[in-house]
Amino acid sequence: MTAPSRTVPAPPPALQLTLVPTPQPPGEVRPVLRLVRPGRPLPLPVLPPGPRPSAAPSTLAHDEFGPVPTGRAELPPAGAAARRLVTIALEALAGRRPLAQVQPLASTGVYAALSAGRRPRWCTEGNAPVVIGPVRVCEPVDGVAEVSAVAHRAGRAHAVAARLEGMDGRWRCTALQIG
Numbered sequence: 001m002t003a004p005s006r007t008v009p010a011p012p013p014a015l016q017l018t019l020v021p022t023p024q025p026p027g028e029v030r031p032v033l034r035l036v037r038p039g040r041p042l043p044l045p046v047l048p049p050g051p052r053p054s055a056a057p058s059t060l061a062h063d064e065f066g067p068v069p070t071g072r073a074e075l076p077p078a079g080a081a082a083r084r085l086v087t088i089a090l091e092a093l094a095g096r097r098p099l100a101q102v103q104p105l106a107s108t109g110v111y112a113a114l115s116a117g118r119r120p121r122w123c124t125e126g127n128a129p130v131v132i133g134p135v136r137v138c139e140p141v142d143g144v145a146e147v148s149a150v151a152h153r154a155g156r157a158h159a160v161a162a163r164l165e166g167m168d169g170r171w172r173c174t175a176l177q178i179g
Contacts, residue, residue: 085106106176
């Protein structure tokens with residue numbers, strides 16, 4: 001009696017490393033390595049945003065419109081602007097000041113989200129004042145500040161995070177998260 005012949009399975013194809021850039025804040029590119037099997041199509045690369053326009057005076061016509069990015073050298077201190085934004089936003093959500101006071105400090109999307117009517121329950125309940133702790137500021141890229149703070153009300157702590165971008169010579173909130 002003869003033993004049946006066994007076929008040895010072929011080894012799987014070797015893995016190949018491919019460099020794929022990931023989106024990062026403007027001015028910074030951080031590549032990521034992904035494993036790709038030979039014979040499979042490569043994933044399309046995600047291109048990072050282009051460089052920010054310089055803060056040099058614009059040579060465009062005066063009838064141009066839209067926000068113009070501003071570099072750090074031409075902006076006020078980010079810490080003071082961040083504290084002001086967090087204070088005004090939380091007091092507006094608590095009903096202690098008009099929500100319209102947030103509009104010059106925030107982008108259209110942030111203001112629309114704040115005025116949509118959804119307010120954290122802790123902002124609307126009771127009449128205890130909102131106390132804002134130290135505001136932490138990190139500037140990962142020229143003209144961008146990431147902000148975090150802790151708001152205290154009625155013995156409870158709540159996290160607040162925001163992204164500020166330099167637009168038209170001042171800080172403008174482009175993202176706001178209140179927990």
